[in-house]
Amino acid sequence: MNIILFGPPGSGKGTQAVNICENLRVPHLSTGDMLREAVASGSDIGKKAKEIMENGGLVSDEIVLSIVKQRLASKDCESGFILDGFPRTINQAKGLDSLLEESQKIEYVLRIKVDEEDIIKRLIDRGRSDDKPEIIKNRFKSYNSQTQPLIPFYEEREILFNINGMQEIEKVFEDIKKVIGI
């Protein structure tokens, strides 16, 4: 199964992605994790991404598409994959379309809906280095201006499903399982 997990920062995408991946035995493709690894390794991509990530902006579509392209070409993605945190712009979504083989078509875009104030609280509690209030604000700005437009983009294809993220982790996962039929 090929799935995109979609939602604002702190909506619980990462947690649910892990649950789904364990259940379906498919790889978890998190662009946030891939970029943090690149930063930690000090690679060229990491050097370019570091400051942008620290400020809560979006890394360039070119960089993100190149790392996703490489990852999707791996053998373990043949059985399916969960994309977490990607695409985040219309340009990335179009780029993804042209990367995917016929057998890799996205079947579900799961949109985890949460309440903004609750999320901000969650993020501050998480305390990752980009979880400072000022930076959180920027991440929401990026989300609202660049990522939200993906909702109508996927709605039009009739593959977007809303999930209530304001419930316990287990309950959110139950709802996801119902939607994807597992």
Ligand code: ADP
């Ligand atoms: P969250 O969704 O909780 O903000 P992520 O781990 O998905 O966290 O992403 C962390 C940061 O990595 C983002 O704020 C952004 O700077 C960068 N990033 C991750 N995925 C993308 C992407 N698809 N396009 C551009 N930047 C990205």
